[in-house]
Amino acid sequence: MTDSNTDIAVVSLAQPLDSIADELGRSFREYGFAVIRDHGIPQDLIDRAEALSKEFFALPAEVKKAYHIPGGGGARGYTPFGTEKAKDAKVHDLKEFWHVGRELPEGHELSEYMADNVWPSEVEGFRETFTKLYSAFEEAGGRVLEGIALHLGLDRTFFAPTVEDGNSVMRLLRYPPLEGEEAEGAIRAAAHGDINTITLLLGAEEAGLELLTRQGDWKAVDVPEGALVINVGDMLDRLTNGKLRSTTHRVVNPRGQAAYRARYSMPFFLHFRPDYxxxxxxxxxxxxxxxxxxxxxxxxxxLLQRLREINLA
Known part of the structure:
Protein backbone atom coordinates (compact mmCIF):
# COMPACT_ATOMS: atom_id res chain seq x y z
CA MET A 1 0.00 0.00 0.00
CA THR A 2 1.00 3.65 -0.40
CA ASP A 3 0.13 6.60 1.83
CA SER A 4 1.29 10.23 1.97
CA ASN A 5 3.91 12.00 4.03
CA THR A 6 1.85 13.58 6.79
CA ASP A 7 4.73 13.48 9.27
CA ILE A 8 7.85 13.73 7.13
CA ALA A 9 9.42 17.00 8.29
CA VAL A 10 8.86 20.09 6.15
CA VAL A 11 11.15 22.81 7.50
CA SER A 12 12.49 26.18 6.39
CA LEU A 13 16.23 26.73 6.10
CA ALA A 14 15.49 30.42 6.72
CA GLN A 15 14.87 29.53 10.38
CA PRO A 16 17.74 29.32 12.90
CA LEU A 17 19.23 25.85 12.53
CA ASP A 18 19.01 25.06 16.23
CA SER A 19 15.23 25.55 15.99
CA ILE A 20 14.78 22.93 13.24
CA ALA A 21 17.65 20.50 13.92
CA ASP A 22 15.69 18.05 16.05
CA GLU A 23 12.70 18.04 13.69
CA LEU A 24 15.10 17.23 10.85
CA GLY A 25 16.73 14.54 12.97
CA ARG A 26 13.39 12.99 13.92
CA SER A 27 12.39 12.76 10.26
CA PHE A 28 15.76 11.32 9.21
CA ARG A 29 15.63 8.75 12.01
CA GLU A 30 12.12 7.61 11.21
CA TYR A 31 11.96 7.98 7.42
CA GLY A 32 15.42 8.93 6.16
CA PHE A 33 13.74 11.84 4.37
CA ALA A 34 12.83 15.49 5.00
CA VAL A 35 11.58 18.39 2.87
CA ILE A 36 13.33 21.77 2.88
CA ARG A 37 11.76 25.11 1.99
CA ASP A 38 13.64 28.42 1.63
CA HIS A 39 16.79 26.55 0.62
CA GLY A 40 18.44 29.57 -0.98
CA ILE A 41 18.84 28.26 -4.54
CA PRO A 42 17.58 31.12 -6.75
CA GLN A 43 14.43 30.28 -8.69
CA ASP A 44 15.71 31.92 -11.87
CA LEU A 45 18.77 29.65 -11.74
CA ILE A 46 16.53 26.60 -11.28
CA ASP A 47 14.36 27.69 -14.20
CA ARG A 48 17.39 28.14 -16.50
CA ALA A 49 18.79 24.78 -15.45
CA GLU A 50 15.51 22.99 -16.10
CA ALA A 51 15.23 24.56 -19.56
CA LEU A 52 18.80 23.65 -20.50
CA SER A 53 18.38 20.10 -19.20
CA LYS A 54 15.35 19.62 -21.45
CA GLU A 55 17.25 21.18 -24.36
CA PHE A 56 20.09 18.69 -23.93
CA PHE A 57 17.87 15.63 -23.65
CA ALA A 58 15.98 16.72 -26.77
CA LEU A 59 19.16 16.38 -28.84
CA PRO A 60 19.41 13.41 -31.22
CA ALA A 61 20.51 10.16 -29.58
CA GLU A 62 23.77 10.01 -31.57
CA VAL A 63 24.71 13.51 -30.38
CA LYS A 64 24.08 12.64 -26.74
CA LYS A 65 25.92 9.33 -26.99
CA ALA A 66 29.03 11.17 -28.19
CA TYR A 67 29.30 12.43 -24.59
CA HIS A 68 29.17 8.94 -23.08
CA ILE A 69 32.53 7.96 -21.56
CA PRO A 70 33.04 4.16 -21.75
CA GLY A 71 34.66 2.82 -18.61
CA GLY A 72 33.99 6.04 -16.72
CA GLY A 73 31.38 4.54 -14.42
CA GLY A 74 28.93 7.25 -15.44
CA ALA A 75 30.84 9.74 -13.27
CA ARG A 76 30.83 12.47 -15.93
CA GLY A 77 28.90 13.27 -19.07
CA TYR A 78 26.04 11.24 -20.49
CA THR A 79 24.72 7.84 -19.45
CA PRO A 80 22.27 6.38 -21.98
CA PHE A 81 18.82 4.97 -21.35
CA GLY A 82 18.93 1.42 -19.97
CA THR A 83 22.40 1.48 -18.36
CA GLU A 84 21.99 1.87 -14.60
CA LYS A 85 20.05 -0.60 -12.48
CA ALA A 86 19.34 -0.72 -8.76
CA LYS A 87 21.28 -3.12 -6.54
CA ASP A 88 19.90 -6.66 -6.98
CA ALA A 89 17.40 -5.47 -9.63
CA LYS A 90 16.82 -7.75 -12.61
CA VAL A 91 16.07 -4.95 -15.13
CA HIS A 92 17.61 -1.57 -15.89
CA ASP A 93 15.96 1.66 -14.78
CA LEU A 94 13.90 3.61 -17.32
CA LYS A 95 16.04 6.74 -17.42
CA GLU A 96 18.93 8.60 -19.03
CA PHE A 97 21.10 11.15 -17.26
CA TRP A 98 24.03 13.60 -17.33
CA HIS A 99 26.55 14.02 -14.52
CA VAL A 100 28.39 17.18 -13.48
CA GLY A 101 31.14 16.76 -10.89
CA ARG A 102 33.53 18.93 -8.97
CA GLU A 103 36.12 20.90 -10.92
CA LEU A 104 39.50 20.85 -9.18
CA PRO A 105 42.50 23.03 -10.00
CA GLU A 106 45.41 21.35 -11.74
CA GLY A 107 47.65 19.48 -9.32
CA HIS A 108 45.03 19.21 -6.57
CA GLU A 109 45.72 16.39 -4.11
CA LEU A 110 42.36 14.73 -4.88
CA SER A 111 42.55 15.00 -8.68
CA GLU A 112 43.20 11.26 -9.05
CA TYR A 113 39.71 10.56 -7.69
CA MET A 114 37.74 12.95 -9.90
CA ALA A 115 37.58 13.03 -13.66
CA ASP A 116 37.32 16.27 -15.60
CA ASN A 117 33.85 17.42 -16.57
CA VAL A 118 32.70 17.34 -20.17
CA TRP A 119 30.31 19.96 -21.54
CA PRO A 120 27.92 19.76 -24.51
CA SER A 121 28.83 22.38 -27.09
CA GLU A 122 25.34 22.17 -28.60
CA VAL A 123 23.62 23.82 -25.57
CA GLU A 124 24.56 27.46 -25.03
CA GLY A 125 25.09 28.46 -21.39
CA PHE A 126 25.17 24.85 -20.17
CA ARG A 127 28.53 25.02 -18.41
CA GLU A 128 27.93 28.41 -16.78
CA THR A 129 24.46 27.51 -15.51
CA PHE A 130 25.29 24.12 -14.08
CA THR A 131 28.53 25.29 -12.50
CA LYS A 132 26.48 27.89 -10.60
CA LEU A 133 23.81 25.35 -9.69
CA TYR A 134 26.44 22.90 -8.41
CA SER A 135 27.77 25.58 -6.04
CA ALA A 136 24.26 26.51 -4.89
CA PHE A 137 23.43 22.87 -4.16
CA GLU A 138 26.64 22.53 -2.18
CA GLU A 139 25.85 25.57 -0.07
CA ALA A 140 22.34 24.33 0.72
CA GLY A 141 23.71 20.89 1.55
CA GLY A 142 26.22 22.40 3.93
CA ARG A 143 23.38 24.08 5.83
CA VAL A 144 21.51 20.79 6.11
CA LEU A 145 24.65 19.06 7.41
CA GLU A 146 25.02 21.75 10.06
CA GLY A 147 21.51 20.95 11.23
CA ILE A 148 22.31 17.25 11.29
CA ALA A 149 25.45 17.92 13.32
CA LEU A 150 23.44 19.90 15.89
CA HIS A 151 20.92 17.07 16.15
CA LEU A 152 23.72 14.57 16.77
CA GLY A 153 25.22 16.74 19.52
CA LEU A 154 28.29 17.60 17.45
CA ASP A 155 29.86 20.96 16.75
CA ARG A 156 27.76 22.53 14.00
CA THR A 157 30.81 22.69 11.70
CA PHE A 158 31.69 19.00 12.19
CA PHE A 159 30.85 17.99 8.62
CA ALA A 160 32.53 20.92 6.84
CA PRO A 161 36.01 19.32 6.58
CA THR A 162 34.53 15.88 5.83
CA VAL A 163 32.88 17.12 2.61
CA GLU A 164 35.39 19.79 1.58
CA ASP A 165 36.38 19.00 -2.02
CA GLY A 166 34.18 15.91 -1.79
CA ASN A 167 33.28 13.82 -4.80
CA SER A 168 29.77 15.25 -5.04
CA VAL A 169 27.83 14.74 -8.27
CA MET A 170 24.89 16.63 -9.76
CA ARG A 171 22.63 14.55 -11.98
CA LEU A 172 20.33 15.87 -14.71
CA LEU A 173 17.74 13.15 -15.08
CA ARG A 174 15.11 12.31 -17.65
CA TYR A 175 12.59 9.50 -17.49
CA PRO A 176 11.20 9.15 -21.05
CA PRO A 177 7.41 8.99 -21.55
CA LEU A 178 5.87 5.54 -21.46
CA GLU A 179 3.11 4.11 -23.61
CA GLY A 180 0.34 1.57 -23.26
CA GLU A 181 -1.87 0.41 -20.42
CA GLU A 182 1.17 -0.58 -18.35
CA ALA A 183 2.42 3.03 -18.17
CA GLU A 184 0.28 4.01 -15.17
CA GLY A 185 2.03 2.83 -12.03
CA ALA A 186 5.07 1.45 -13.88
CA ILE A 187 8.39 1.47 -11.99
CA ARG A 188 10.72 4.07 -13.51
CA ALA A 189 13.53 3.69 -10.96
CA ALA A 190 13.60 0.46 -8.97
CA ALA A 191 13.77 0.36 -5.18
CA HIS A 192 17.24 1.45 -4.03
CA GLY A 193 19.22 3.36 -1.44
CA ASP A 194 21.59 6.21 -2.28
CA ILE A 195 25.33 5.67 -1.84
CA ASN A 196 26.39 9.14 -0.72
CA THR A 197 26.15 11.29 2.44
CA ILE A 198 22.93 13.17 1.72
CA THR A 199 20.94 13.73 -1.48
CA LEU A 200 19.25 17.01 -2.35
CA LEU A 201 16.53 16.63 -5.00
CA LEU A 202 14.99 19.34 -7.17
CA GLY A 203 11.98 18.49 -9.31
CA ALA A 204 10.15 16.06 -7.04
CA GLU A 205 6.86 18.00 -7.17
CA GLU A 206 5.52 15.55 -9.76
CA ALA A 207 4.01 12.51 -8.07
CA GLY A 208 6.00 9.29 -8.09
CA LEU A 209 8.72 9.42 -5.41
CA GLU A 210 8.00 6.83 -2.69
CA LEU A 211 9.94 5.58 0.34
CA LEU A 212 9.68 2.25 2.14
CA THR A 213 8.65 2.63 5.79
CA ARG A 214 9.83 0.50 8.70
CA GLN A 215 6.46 -1.24 8.52
CA GLY A 216 7.07 -2.30 4.91
CA ASP A 217 4.62 0.11 3.27
CA TRP A 218 5.36 2.48 0.39
CA LYS A 219 4.89 6.11 1.42
CA ALA A 220 4.49 8.88 -1.17
CA VAL A 221 6.67 11.93 -0.64
CA ASP A 222 4.54 15.01 -1.35
CA VAL A 223 6.61 18.12 -2.06
CA PRO A 224 5.57 21.80 -2.05
CA GLU A 225 6.40 23.75 -5.21
CA GLY A 226 10.05 24.78 -5.24
CA ALA A 227 11.09 22.75 -2.19
CA LEU A 228 14.01 20.33 -1.92
CA VAL A 229 13.66 16.72 -0.88
CA ILE A 230 16.58 15.63 1.31
CA ASN A 231 17.40 12.01 2.05
CA VAL A 232 20.10 10.22 4.01
CA GLY A 233 22.60 8.20 1.99
CA ASP A 234 24.41 4.99 2.90
CA MET A 235 27.59 6.83 3.94
CA LEU A 236 25.80 8.87 6.61
CA ASP A 237 23.82 5.81 7.68
CA ARG A 238 27.11 3.97 8.16
CA LEU A 239 28.70 6.89 10.04
CA THR A 240 25.75 7.02 12.46
CA ASN A 241 25.41 3.23 12.83
CA GLY A 242 21.92 3.38 11.34
CA LYS A 243 20.56 6.08 13.64
CA LEU A 244 19.95 8.25 10.57
CA ARG A 245 18.41 5.94 7.99
CA SER A 246 19.33 5.45 4.36
CA THR A 247 15.86 4.45 3.27
CA THR A 248 14.92 2.35 0.28
CA HIS A 249 12.98 4.46 -2.22
CA ARG A 250 11.73 4.26 -5.79
CA VAL A 251 10.12 6.30 -8.56
CA VAL A 252 6.82 5.08 -9.96
CA ASN A 253 4.89 6.47 -12.87
CA PRO A 254 1.89 8.52 -11.73
CA ARG A 255 -1.71 7.76 -12.70
CA GLY A 256 -3.66 9.72 -15.26
CA GLN A 257 -2.31 12.03 -17.97
CA ALA A 258 1.04 12.55 -16.18
CA ALA A 259 1.83 8.86 -16.75
CA TYR A 260 2.38 9.49 -20.46
CA ARG A 261 4.84 12.40 -20.36
CA ALA A 262 8.55 12.60 -19.60
CA ARG A 263 9.68 13.28 -16.04
CA TYR A 264 12.69 15.49 -15.25
CA SER A 265 14.54 16.02 -11.98
CA MET A 266 17.94 17.12 -10.67
CA PRO A 267 19.39 15.27 -7.66
CA PHE A 268 22.65 16.42 -6.06
CA PHE A 269 24.54 13.55 -4.43
CA LEU A 270 26.66 15.18 -1.72
CA HIS A 271 29.71 13.04 -0.89
CA PHE A 272 32.41 12.94 1.71
CA ARG A 273 35.99 13.58 0.57
CA PRO A 274 37.40 10.47 -1.12
CA ASP A 275 40.06 10.15 1.60
CA TYR A 276 37.61 10.53 4.50
CA LEU A 303 31.80 4.29 -3.42
CA LEU A 304 33.62 1.80 -5.67
CA GLN A 305 31.93 -1.13 -3.94
CA ARG A 306 28.50 0.32 -4.51
CA LEU A 307 29.12 1.44 -8.12
CA ARG A 308 29.97 -2.15 -9.00
CA GLU A 309 26.67 -3.24 -7.47
CA ILE A 310 24.59 -0.89 -9.64
CA ASN A 311 26.33 -1.65 -12.95
CA LEU A 312 28.25 1.65 -13.20
CA ALA A 313 31.74 0.23 -12.53
Missing amino acids: MIETLPSCIDPQAPDDHPAPISSHEF
Whole structure:
Protein backbone atom coordinates (compact mmCIF):
# COMPACT_ATOMS: atom_id res chain seq x y z
CA MET A 1 0.00 0.00 0.00
CA THR A 2 1.00 3.65 -0.40
CA ASP A 3 0.13 6.60 1.83
CA SER A 4 1.29 10.23 1.97
CA ASN A 5 3.91 12.00 4.03
CA THR A 6 1.85 13.58 6.79
CA ASP A 7 4.73 13.48 9.27
CA ILE A 8 7.85 13.73 7.13
CA ALA A 9 9.42 17.00 8.29
CA VAL A 10 8.86 20.09 6.15
CA VAL A 11 11.15 22.81 7.50
CA SER A 12 12.49 26.18 6.39
CA LEU A 13 16.23 26.73 6.10
CA ALA A 14 15.49 30.42 6.72
CA GLN A 15 14.87 29.53 10.38
CA PRO A 16 17.74 29.32 12.90
CA LEU A 17 19.23 25.85 12.53
CA ASP A 18 19.01 25.06 16.23
CA SER A 19 15.23 25.55 15.99
CA ILE A 20 14.78 22.93 13.24
CA ALA A 21 17.65 20.50 13.92
CA ASP A 22 15.69 18.05 16.05
CA GLU A 23 12.70 18.04 13.69
CA LEU A 24 15.10 17.23 10.85
CA GLY A 25 16.73 14.54 12.97
CA ARG A 26 13.39 12.99 13.92
CA SER A 27 12.39 12.76 10.26
CA PHE A 28 15.76 11.32 9.21
CA ARG A 29 15.63 8.75 12.01
CA GLU A 30 12.12 7.61 11.21
CA TYR A 31 11.96 7.98 7.42
CA GLY A 32 15.42 8.93 6.16
CA PHE A 33 13.74 11.84 4.37
CA ALA A 34 12.83 15.49 5.00
CA VAL A 35 11.58 18.39 2.87
CA ILE A 36 13.33 21.77 2.88
CA ARG A 37 11.76 25.11 1.99
CA ASP A 38 13.64 28.42 1.63
CA HIS A 39 16.79 26.55 0.62
CA GLY A 40 18.44 29.57 -0.98
CA ILE A 41 18.84 28.26 -4.54
CA PRO A 42 17.58 31.12 -6.75
CA GLN A 43 14.43 30.28 -8.69
CA ASP A 44 15.71 31.92 -11.87
CA LEU A 45 18.77 29.65 -11.74
CA ILE A 46 16.53 26.60 -11.28
CA ASP A 47 14.36 27.69 -14.20
CA ARG A 48 17.39 28.14 -16.50
CA ALA A 49 18.79 24.78 -15.45
CA GLU A 50 15.51 22.99 -16.10
CA ALA A 51 15.23 24.56 -19.56
CA LEU A 52 18.80 23.65 -20.50
CA SER A 53 18.38 20.10 -19.20
CA LYS A 54 15.35 19.62 -21.45
CA GLU A 55 17.25 21.18 -24.36
CA PHE A 56 20.09 18.69 -23.93
CA PHE A 57 17.87 15.63 -23.65
CA ALA A 58 15.98 16.72 -26.77
CA LEU A 59 19.16 16.38 -28.84
CA PRO A 60 19.41 13.41 -31.22
CA ALA A 61 20.51 10.16 -29.58
CA GLU A 62 23.77 10.01 -31.57
CA VAL A 63 24.71 13.51 -30.38
CA LYS A 64 24.08 12.64 -26.74
CA LYS A 65 25.92 9.33 -26.99
CA ALA A 66 29.03 11.17 -28.19
CA TYR A 67 29.30 12.43 -24.59
CA HIS A 68 29.17 8.94 -23.08
CA ILE A 69 32.53 7.96 -21.56
CA PRO A 70 33.04 4.16 -21.75
CA GLY A 71 34.66 2.82 -18.61
CA GLY A 72 33.99 6.04 -16.72
CA GLY A 73 31.38 4.54 -14.42
CA GLY A 74 28.93 7.25 -15.44
CA ALA A 75 30.84 9.74 -13.27
CA ARG A 76 30.83 12.47 -15.93
CA GLY A 77 28.90 13.27 -19.07
CA TYR A 78 26.04 11.24 -20.49
CA THR A 79 24.72 7.84 -19.45
CA PRO A 80 22.27 6.38 -21.98
CA PHE A 81 18.82 4.97 -21.35
CA GLY A 82 18.93 1.42 -19.97
CA THR A 83 22.40 1.48 -18.36
CA GLU A 84 21.99 1.87 -14.60
CA LYS A 85 20.05 -0.60 -12.48
CA ALA A 86 19.34 -0.72 -8.76
CA LYS A 87 21.28 -3.12 -6.54
CA ASP A 88 19.90 -6.66 -6.98
CA ALA A 89 17.40 -5.47 -9.63
CA LYS A 90 16.82 -7.75 -12.61
CA VAL A 91 16.07 -4.95 -15.13
CA HIS A 92 17.61 -1.57 -15.89
CA ASP A 93 15.96 1.66 -14.78
CA LEU A 94 13.90 3.61 -17.32
CA LYS A 95 16.04 6.74 -17.42
CA GLU A 96 18.93 8.60 -19.03
CA PHE A 97 21.10 11.15 -17.26
CA TRP A 98 24.03 13.60 -17.33
CA HIS A 99 26.55 14.02 -14.52
CA VAL A 100 28.39 17.18 -13.48
CA GLY A 101 31.14 16.76 -10.89
CA ARG A 102 33.53 18.93 -8.97
CA GLU A 103 36.12 20.90 -10.92
CA LEU A 104 39.50 20.85 -9.18
CA PRO A 105 42.50 23.03 -10.00
CA GLU A 106 45.41 21.35 -11.74
CA GLY A 107 47.65 19.48 -9.32
CA HIS A 108 45.03 19.21 -6.57
CA GLU A 109 45.72 16.39 -4.11
CA LEU A 110 42.36 14.73 -4.88
CA SER A 111 42.55 15.00 -8.68
CA GLU A 112 43.20 11.26 -9.05
CA TYR A 113 39.71 10.56 -7.69
CA MET A 114 37.74 12.95 -9.90
CA ALA A 115 37.58 13.03 -13.66
CA ASP A 116 37.32 16.27 -15.60
CA ASN A 117 33.85 17.42 -16.57
CA VAL A 118 32.70 17.34 -20.17
CA TRP A 119 30.31 19.96 -21.54
CA PRO A 120 27.92 19.76 -24.51
CA SER A 121 28.83 22.38 -27.09
CA GLU A 122 25.34 22.17 -28.60
CA VAL A 123 23.62 23.82 -25.57
CA GLU A 124 24.56 27.46 -25.03
CA GLY A 125 25.09 28.46 -21.39
CA PHE A 126 25.17 24.85 -20.17
CA ARG A 127 28.53 25.02 -18.41
CA GLU A 128 27.93 28.41 -16.78
CA THR A 129 24.46 27.51 -15.51
CA PHE A 130 25.29 24.12 -14.08
CA THR A 131 28.53 25.29 -12.50
CA LYS A 132 26.48 27.89 -10.60
CA LEU A 133 23.81 25.35 -9.69
CA TYR A 134 26.44 22.90 -8.41
CA SER A 135 27.77 25.58 -6.04
CA ALA A 136 24.26 26.51 -4.89
CA PHE A 137 23.43 22.87 -4.16
CA GLU A 138 26.64 22.53 -2.18
CA GLU A 139 25.85 25.57 -0.07
CA ALA A 140 22.34 24.33 0.72
CA GLY A 141 23.71 20.89 1.55
CA GLY A 142 26.22 22.40 3.93
CA ARG A 143 23.38 24.08 5.83
CA VAL A 144 21.51 20.79 6.11
CA LEU A 145 24.65 19.06 7.41
CA GLU A 146 25.02 21.75 10.06
CA GLY A 147 21.51 20.95 11.23
CA ILE A 148 22.31 17.25 11.29
CA ALA A 149 25.45 17.92 13.32
CA LEU A 150 23.44 19.90 15.89
CA HIS A 151 20.92 17.07 16.15
CA LEU A 152 23.72 14.57 16.77
CA GLY A 153 25.22 16.74 19.52
CA LEU A 154 28.29 17.60 17.45
CA ASP A 155 29.86 20.96 16.75
CA ARG A 156 27.76 22.53 14.00
CA THR A 157 30.81 22.69 11.70
CA PHE A 158 31.69 19.00 12.19
CA PHE A 159 30.85 17.99 8.62
CA ALA A 160 32.53 20.92 6.84
CA PRO A 161 36.01 19.32 6.58
CA THR A 162 34.53 15.88 5.83
CA VAL A 163 32.88 17.12 2.61
CA GLU A 164 35.39 19.79 1.58
CA ASP A 165 36.38 19.00 -2.02
CA GLY A 166 34.18 15.91 -1.79
CA ASN A 167 33.28 13.82 -4.80
CA SER A 168 29.77 15.25 -5.04
CA VAL A 169 27.83 14.74 -8.27
CA MET A 170 24.89 16.63 -9.76
CA ARG A 171 22.63 14.55 -11.98
CA LEU A 172 20.33 15.87 -14.71
CA LEU A 173 17.74 13.15 -15.08
CA ARG A 174 15.11 12.31 -17.65
CA TYR A 175 12.59 9.50 -17.49
CA PRO A 176 11.20 9.15 -21.05
CA PRO A 177 7.41 8.99 -21.55
CA LEU A 178 5.87 5.54 -21.46
CA GLU A 179 3.11 4.11 -23.61
CA GLY A 180 0.34 1.57 -23.26
CA GLU A 181 -1.87 0.41 -20.42
CA GLU A 182 1.17 -0.58 -18.35
CA ALA A 183 2.42 3.03 -18.17
CA GLU A 184 0.28 4.01 -15.17
CA GLY A 185 2.03 2.83 -12.03
CA ALA A 186 5.07 1.45 -13.88
CA ILE A 187 8.39 1.47 -11.99
CA ARG A 188 10.72 4.07 -13.51
CA ALA A 189 13.53 3.69 -10.96
CA ALA A 190 13.60 0.46 -8.97
CA ALA A 191 13.77 0.36 -5.18
CA HIS A 192 17.24 1.45 -4.03
CA GLY A 193 19.22 3.36 -1.44
CA ASP A 194 21.59 6.21 -2.28
CA ILE A 195 25.33 5.67 -1.84
CA ASN A 196 26.39 9.14 -0.72
CA THR A 197 26.15 11.29 2.44
CA ILE A 198 22.93 13.17 1.72
CA THR A 199 20.94 13.73 -1.48
CA LEU A 200 19.25 17.01 -2.35
CA LEU A 201 16.53 16.63 -5.00
CA LEU A 202 14.99 19.34 -7.17
CA GLY A 203 11.98 18.49 -9.31
CA ALA A 204 10.15 16.06 -7.04
CA GLU A 205 6.86 18.00 -7.17
CA GLU A 206 5.52 15.55 -9.76
CA ALA A 207 4.01 12.51 -8.07
CA GLY A 208 6.00 9.29 -8.09
CA LEU A 209 8.72 9.42 -5.41
CA GLU A 210 8.00 6.83 -2.69
CA LEU A 211 9.94 5.58 0.34
CA LEU A 212 9.68 2.25 2.14
CA THR A 213 8.65 2.63 5.79
CA ARG A 214 9.83 0.50 8.70
CA GLN A 215 6.46 -1.24 8.52
CA GLY A 216 7.07 -2.30 4.91
CA ASP A 217 4.62 0.11 3.27
CA TRP A 218 5.36 2.48 0.39
CA LYS A 219 4.89 6.11 1.42
CA ALA A 220 4.49 8.88 -1.17
CA VAL A 221 6.67 11.93 -0.64
CA ASP A 222 4.54 15.01 -1.35
CA VAL A 223 6.61 18.12 -2.06
CA PRO A 224 5.57 21.80 -2.05
CA GLU A 225 6.40 23.75 -5.21
CA GLY A 226 10.05 24.78 -5.24
CA ALA A 227 11.09 22.75 -2.19
CA LEU A 228 14.01 20.33 -1.92
CA VAL A 229 13.66 16.72 -0.88
CA ILE A 230 16.58 15.63 1.31
CA ASN A 231 17.40 12.01 2.05
CA VAL A 232 20.10 10.22 4.01
CA GLY A 233 22.60 8.20 1.99
CA ASP A 234 24.41 4.99 2.90
CA MET A 235 27.59 6.83 3.94
CA LEU A 236 25.80 8.87 6.61
CA ASP A 237 23.82 5.81 7.68
CA ARG A 238 27.11 3.97 8.16
CA LEU A 239 28.70 6.89 10.04
CA THR A 240 25.75 7.02 12.46
CA ASN A 241 25.41 3.23 12.83
CA GLY A 242 21.92 3.38 11.34
CA LYS A 243 20.56 6.08 13.64
CA LEU A 244 19.95 8.25 10.57
CA ARG A 245 18.41 5.94 7.99
CA SER A 246 19.33 5.45 4.36
CA THR A 247 15.86 4.45 3.27
CA THR A 248 14.92 2.35 0.28
CA HIS A 249 12.98 4.46 -2.22
CA ARG A 250 11.73 4.26 -5.79
CA VAL A 251 10.12 6.30 -8.56
CA VAL A 252 6.82 5.08 -9.96
CA ASN A 253 4.89 6.47 -12.87
CA PRO A 254 1.89 8.52 -11.73
CA ARG A 255 -1.71 7.76 -12.70
CA GLY A 256 -3.66 9.72 -15.26
CA GLN A 257 -2.31 12.03 -17.97
CA ALA A 258 1.04 12.55 -16.18
CA ALA A 259 1.83 8.86 -16.75
CA TYR A 260 2.38 9.49 -20.46
CA ARG A 261 4.84 12.40 -20.36
CA ALA A 262 8.55 12.60 -19.60
CA ARG A 263 9.68 13.28 -16.04
CA TYR A 264 12.69 15.49 -15.25
CA SER A 265 14.54 16.02 -11.98
CA MET A 266 17.94 17.12 -10.67
CA PRO A 267 19.39 15.27 -7.66
CA PHE A 268 22.65 16.42 -6.06
CA PHE A 269 24.54 13.55 -4.43
CA LEU A 270 26.66 15.18 -1.72
CA HIS A 271 29.71 13.04 -0.89
CA PHE A 272 32.41 12.94 1.71
CA ARG A 273 35.99 13.58 0.57
CA PRO A 274 37.40 10.47 -1.12
CA ASP A 275 40.06 10.15 1.60
CA TYR A 276 37.61 10.53 4.50
CA MET A 277 37.43 7.43 6.71
CA ILE A 278 33.82 6.54 7.49
CA GLU A 279 34.18 5.40 11.09
CA THR A 280 31.15 5.13 13.36
CA LEU A 281 30.68 8.16 15.59
CA PRO A 282 31.36 7.24 19.24
CA SER A 283 27.99 8.68 20.28
CA CYS A 284 26.25 6.27 17.88
CA ILE A 285 27.80 3.11 19.37
CA ASP A 286 25.59 1.21 21.83
CA PRO A 287 27.53 0.72 25.10
CA GLN A 288 25.72 -2.60 25.51
CA ALA A 289 27.01 -3.76 22.11
CA PRO A 290 30.31 -1.91 21.59
CA ASP A 291 31.36 -4.11 18.65
CA ASP A 292 28.05 -3.89 16.82
CA HIS A 293 28.90 -1.30 14.16
CA PRO A 294 30.42 -1.27 10.65
CA ALA A 295 34.17 -1.46 10.13
CA PRO A 296 35.91 1.74 9.03
CA ILE A 297 36.22 2.24 5.29
CA SER A 298 37.30 5.15 3.12
CA SER A 299 34.63 7.06 1.27
CA HIS A 300 36.30 6.18 -2.04
CA GLU A 301 36.45 2.45 -1.38
CA PHE A 302 32.83 2.42 -0.27
CA LEU A 303 31.80 4.29 -3.42
CA LEU A 304 33.62 1.80 -5.67
CA GLN A 305 31.93 -1.13 -3.94
CA ARG A 306 28.50 0.32 -4.51
CA LEU A 307 29.12 1.44 -8.12
CA ARG A 308 29.97 -2.15 -9.00
CA GLU A 309 26.67 -3.24 -7.47
CA ILE A 310 24.59 -0.89 -9.64
CA ASN A 311 26.33 -1.65 -12.95
CA LEU A 312 28.25 1.65 -13.20
CA ALA A 313 31.74 0.23 -12.53
